[in-house]
Amino acid sequence: MSQEAALDIERCNLNIKSNNSSHHTEPFGGERLIVRRGQPFSILLHLSPSSRELKVGEKNLTFVVETGPLPRKESDTKVTFISQESTADTEWSASATRDTSGRTVTVSISSSPKAPIGVYTLTLEQLGQKTSLGQFTLLFNAWCPQDAVYMPSEEKRKEYVLAQHGLVYRGTHKRIKGKPWNFGQFEPGILDICLKILDDNPKFVSDADKDISARRNPIYVTRVLSAMINSNDDLGVLVGEWEDFSGGTHPGLWMGSGEILRQWAESGPVRYGQCWIFAAVACTVSRALGIPCRVVTNFGSAHDTDANLVIERFYDENGDRISGYDSIWNFHVWVDSWMTRPDLGSRFDGWQTSDPTPQETSDGIFCCGPASLHAIKEGEVALKYDTPFIFAEVNADVEDLVRLSTGQFVKFSGSTKAVGHFISTKAVGSNERHDITHQYKHPEDSKEERQVYEKAQHRNKLLKKGEEPGLHLKIKLAKDMIVGSNFEVYAVLTNNCMDARTCNFLFFARAISYEGKLGDSCGFSSDNLEVPAGEERRLSLKLEYKSYGTAITSDLLIQVSAITVDKQTIDFHKAEKIIVLDEPELGIKLVGEARLNQPVTAELTLLNSLPEPLLDCSFAIDGVGLTDGKPIIAKVGTVGAKQEAKASIDFKPTVAGSSVLLVNFDSNKLKNVKSFIDVVVKE
Numbered sequence: 001m002s003q004e005a006a007l008d009i010e011r012c013n014l015n016i017k018s019n020n021s022s023h024h025t026e027p028f029g030g031e032r033l034i035v036r037r038g039q040p041f042s043i044l045l046h047l048s049p050s051s052r053e054l055k056v057g058e059k060n061l062t063f064v065v066e067t068g069p070l071p072r073k074e075s076d077t078k079v080t081f082i083s084q085e086s087t088a089d090t091e092w093s094a095s096a097t098r099d100t101s102g103r104t105v106t107v108s109i110s111s112s113p114k115a116p117i118g119v120y121t122l123t124l125e126q127l128g129q130k131t132s133l134g135q136f137t138l139l140f141n142a143w144c145p146q147d148a149v150y151m152p153s154e155e156k157r158k159e160y161v162l163a164q165h166g167l168v169y170r171g172t173h174k175r176i177k178g179k180p181w182n183f184g185q186f187e188p189g190i191l192d193i194c195l196k197i198l199d200d201n202p203k204f205v206s207d208a209d210k211d212i213s214a215r216r217n218p219i220y221v222t223r224v225l226s227a228m229i230n231s232n233d234d235l236g237v238l239v240g241e242w243e244d245f246s247g248g249t250h251p252g253l254w255m256g257s258g259e260i261l262r263q264w265a266e267s268g269p270v271r272y273g274q275c276w277i278f279a280a281v282a283c284t285v286s287r288a289l290g291i292p293c294r295v296v297t298n299f300g301s302a303h304d305t306d307a308n309l310v311i312e313r314f315y316d317e318n319g320d321r322i323s324g325y326d327s328i329w330n331f332h333v334w335v336d337s338w339m340t341r342p343d344l345g346s347r348f349d350g351w352q353t354s355d356p357t358p359q360e361t362s363d364g365i366f367c368c369g370p371a372s373l374h375a376i377k378e379g380e381v382a383l384k385y386d387t388p389f390i391f392a393e394v395n396a397d398v399e400d401l402v403r404l405s406t407g408q409f410v411k412f413s414g415s416t417k418a419v420g421h422f423i424s425t426k427a428v429g430s431n432e433r434h435d436i437t438h439q440y441k442h443p444e445d446s447k448e449e450r451q452v453y454e455k456a457q458h459r460n461k462l463l464k465k466g467e468e469p470g471l472h473l474k475i476k477l478a479k480d481m482i483v484g485s486n487f488e489v490y491a492v493l494t495n496n497c498m499d500a501r502t503c504n505f506l507f508f509a510r511a512i513s514y515e516g517k518l519g520d521s522c523g524f525s526s527d528n529l530e531v532p533a534g535e536e537r538r539l540s541l542k543l544e545y546k547s548y549g550t551a552i553t554s555d556l557l558i559q560v561s562a563i564t565v566d567k568q569t570i571d572f573h574k575a576e577k578i579i580v581l582d583e584p585e586l587g588i589k590l591v592g593e594a595r596l597n598q599p600v601t602a603e604l605t606l607l608n609s610l611p612e613p614l615l616d617c618s619f620a621i622d623g624v625g626l627t628d629g630k631p632i633i634a635k636v637g638t639v640g641a642k643q644e645a646k647a648s649i650d651f652k653p654t655v656a657g658s659s660v661l662l663v664n665f666d667s668n669k670l671k672n673v674k675s676f677i678d679v680v681v682k683e
Contacts, residue, residue, distance in 0.1 A: 006126035007061075007105070008051030012133040013044040024143065024162065027186035033134070034191070036141030036290055038113030040087050043133065045105040045124075053102030062125040063094050063109065067118045067138075068212035075213035077116060080125075083107065089146060111138055113146035116215040117289060118195060137191065140218060140290030148340045149218050151292050159428040160292035160338065164624045165256075165660040165676075166283075166426045168276045169433060170514070172330050172557075173299035173421035175580035178433060180662045180676035181280045181295075182256025184624050185288035190258060193265045194288040197228050200235060218291050218339040219370055222354050223385060227367035229282045229356035231269035237261065237281055238273030240358055242515055248272045252554050252672030255622040255631055255662045257284035262629075274515070276333040278356040283335050292338035296353070296436065299421040301332030303359060303516075304392035309381075309456055311398045311419065314409065319506055319563035319574070322403060327516045328419060330557060330578050332357070332393065334368075336425075341372055344383055348372035351439065353390050362386050373439055379456035391456055394420035394440045395449070402572050412572035416453075417444040471495055471503070471531075473575040475562055483556055483581040483670065484610035486544045491562035491575065493539075495531040501571075502530045503564040507541045511551035512559040512578065522548035522558065543579075545611060554671035556581040584609045586675040588663050591648075594626075594681045596656045604634075606645045606665050606673060614639045614667040619647040622662045625655030626679060631664075639667070653681040 014033045019041040020026045025034040035041045047053070061083040071078035079092045087093040087110035094109045109122075117138050124131040142151040142161050151157050164186060167178035184190060198204065201224045204211040214220040228236040237260065241248070248271025254260060260281055263270045273281070279295050286293035302311045305325040314322040334355035341348040353376065354369030362368055362385060371387040372380075379395075381388040398418045401409040420441055427434040442449035472494045478487040491507045505527045511519030525541045541560065548558055558579040565572055587605035594600045604619045617636040621627060634647040645665065653659075658680055665673040 005052050006129050007045070007054065008048040009124070009131050009133075010046045010048040010051075013046065014134050014136070015042050015044055018042070023141075024157075025139070027162070027164070028191060029186075029188065033136035034139065035111070035136055036139050036143065036147075037111045037115050037117070038089060038141050038144035038146050040108045040110040041136075042106055042108050043122075045107060045133075047103045047105065049103075051103075054096065054098040054105050060126075061094065061096050061107070063107075064123045064125055065092060065111075065120045066123075067116060067120045068208060070209050072209060075209050076112075076114075076216065077209070077212050079112070079115075089113070089144075113141065113144050114148075114216050116212055117221070118198075118212065118215060137195075142290065142292050142338070148342075149291050149338055151338055156428055157292065159426075160294055161287055161290065163287075165662075166295065167431060167433075168280055168295050168333060169297035169424040170276060170331055170333075171299075171580045172578045174578075176299070176422060176424060176433065177580070178426070178431070179276070179674050180255075180660065182258065182622055182624055182660070182662060183280065183284040183287060184256050184258040184629075185284045187258045187624065187629055189265075190261055190284070191288050193261045194285045196265060197237065197285060198224060201228050202234050218337065219341070219343065219352070221289065222286070222291065222337050222339070222352065222370045223367060225282055225285055226354040226356045226369055227365050229278050229285070230273075230358040230366055232358040232366040235268050237264045237270060238278055239269050239271045240274065240278070241272035242274060242513060242517060245272055250554065250671065251277050253664065253666060255620065255664055255674070256624075257281045258629060259631070261285075275329075275357040279333040279335050282354070282356045286335065286337055294336050294351075294425045295333060296336050297331050297333045297424045298394055298440075299331050299423070300419050301329045301393050302396040302398075302419040303327045303329060303332075304389065304396055305360070309388065309392050309396050309453075311392075311396045313398065313400050315400065315402050315412075315572075315574075317402060317404065317565070319561070319565070319572075321518070328398070329515045330512070331514060336373065337370060339370075344372060344375070348374050348380075348383070350374065355386075355390070360389060362389075377439065377441055377452070379452035381456050388456075392419075394423065395453060395456075397453065400574060413574055416450075471501060471564060471566070471571065471573050473562055473564055473573045475560055475575045475577045477560075477577060477579060481579055481581055482609050483552075483583060484545050484549075484608075486542065488540050488542050489560055489577075489579070491539045491541070492536055493529070493531055493562075493564055493573075494536040495533055500530055500532045501566055502528070503566050505529050505537075505539050506563045506565075507539045507560070509541060509543055509548070509558050509560045511548065511553060512555075512557045513553050514555045514557060518559065519553065520551040522551040523560075549610070549612075549669070552581070556583065583670065583673045586663055586665055586673050588661070588675060588677045590661075590677070590679070594653050594679050596653055596681055596683050599650045599652050602649050602651065602661065602663070604647045604649065604663060604665075606670075608639045608641060608643050608645060608670070610669055611641050612669070613641055614645070614669050617645050617665070617667040619645075619649065620664045620666070621649050621651060622664075623651075623659050623679065625657075625659050625681065626653050626661055627651050628654060653679075656681045656683050
């Protein structure tokens with residue numbers, strides 16, 4: 001046969017196991033070729049006995065890769081390239097070598113580190129004849145220095161791209177609790193669902209060619225995910241709900257992203273999510289697509305509705321809150337994704353904040369970010385995307401104003417440091433909490449932080465700070481505040497004035513949800529006190545389960561507020577604290593060793609701390625490679641007051657190695673008590 005004759009290919013071996021291993025996509029399984037961009041992968045072309053051999057140095061093999069419904073050269077969704085002596089690391093390229101028999105051709109293909117991510121077809125063209133070689137999925141590549149998501153640290157890549165389970169922090173800044181979560185980005189079917197999220201986004205529907213082409217850019221993809229993880233403007237993944245959970249799943253019951261994503265793929269928007277669920281699902285999808293991602297919790301998170309970077313809270317003369325739009329959430333959760341920002345300049349590279357929880361619109365839709373962490377820290381609020389909103393979440397000033405009988409509003413207190421505390425994410429390579437507040441803001445009330453705030457706020461004088469002569473009010477909490485118990489808290493009023501003061505002293509408690517919505521009253525105490533100069537007076541407030549038990553939500557939060565009013569001087573003082581009630585401990589014990597495809601038993605216990613029975617009690621377990629992709633539930637029924645709930649659940653591990661078993665306890669009164677243990681599955 002002449003050299004001009006086409007190679008007759010009997011079959012193509014995509015070398016899936018070897019390629020997936022070298023591209024860190026092995027956890028997706030061995031069913032299909034999944035590679036990361038900018039890195040070579042090898043395929044084997046087996047020639048038929050009647051085919052001519054590949055000649056040494058032959059360079060006439062032409063390959064075509066295509067993605068999307070309308071592949072076009074102009075959009076970089078269709079690329080044609082000819083085999084060379086070696087592959088290039090900046091563009092699509094190929095090199096071919098033969099074995100000694102001349103019957104097997106090894107082709108090394110390198111994708112462009114700027115190629116759109118997605119599912120590609122690979123075709124060989126020879127003398128007008130096309131041979132389909134198969135399909136592969138292309139992802140972002142944190143291991144490739146030319147990729148926009150390149151992350152130099154291998155330890156961080158393992159955490160932020162490959163880790164399938166982690167911790168999401170909740171509570172208040174005084175009582176931070178890490179809750180386990182299964183990201184499960186490598187679970188069967190999840191990658192296809194993540195790609196479906198991109199295909200279902202309105203930008204794809206309106207202009208598929210433009211959208212597919214833009215998927216080369218992690219900034220674009222992250223912004224699309226921020227909009228699509230919530231369902232507000234589209235048929236996105238999660239419906240947000242903070243009050244009525246009928247007709248759906250209570251947000252606290254979710255243990256991982258996989259169940260949510262599968263439910264969305266089958267039947268559309270999933271009910272219900274709250275901020276930590278939105279963020280955890282966004283993290284799963286980002287990691288699945290290859291974008292390094294971490295879940296971040298901000299304690300004392302401001303929601304600035306009027307974009308003035310100040311949280312204004314209004315009260316009447318009795319200390320009752322007048323409804324306003326600004327609020328401070330006890331905590332709020334979002335994600336940071338790692339990428340370069342060529343649109344802003346290299347100093348804004350690195351972590352970028354985006355928030356899929358629907359709060360305010362951006363460009364007319366409910367999405368937020370990505371905003372450069374460096375821009376947030378330095379108050380560069382003119383930079384896209386949504387930097388002013390996120391800046392306010394971590395660094396807004398707070399003003400409390402009282403409305404007098406004349407209708408006039410008088411500022412009676414304020415704070416430069418009530419917002420943005422203990423900003424937390426899981427530490428790299430361990431289950432410790434990593435405090436990243438310093439990445440978001442300068443130290444509170446430092447010169448740099450005030451200068452940044454002034455620049456962002458365009459005002460000339462620093463707000464008053466530090467203690468001055470006058471009345472000072474603080475609240476002291478009890479040590480043990482487990483749900484079901486009775487306990488006392490105290491408001492302490494100190495008089496640093498030169499003369500005695502007589503004050504109206506109000507101390508009250510109300511249930512509160514984590515996003516700051518106040519519920520029913522569950523305690524009240526008041527007195528009219530004279531406080532001599534240099535002395536202090538205490539007012540106690542007894543919180544009893546019979547009062548707070550019916551008022552609190554499953555967040556287990558109580559807000560206690562103390563207010564003093566000196567009617568003569570119109571001197572108002574206010575102190576506020578959030579009580580996070582402790583949950584009873586959840587005991588987990590594995591009977592025997594965990595072995596591959598062998599049943600193992602988890603023994604689970606929980607002491608009912610309430611002075612009343614718990615109804616509809618159940619335990620649930622879930623774990624990547626442990627429970628076959630879905631939770632296993634054991635119903636326990638009724639557990640008496642101060643009695644122990646017990647259950648044994650069998651599961652059969654399907655993947656060897658390290659994993660995490662998540663456990664959830666649920667009932668009518670004690671909801672979503674979670675814990676976890678590390679599990680090592682032996683062959």
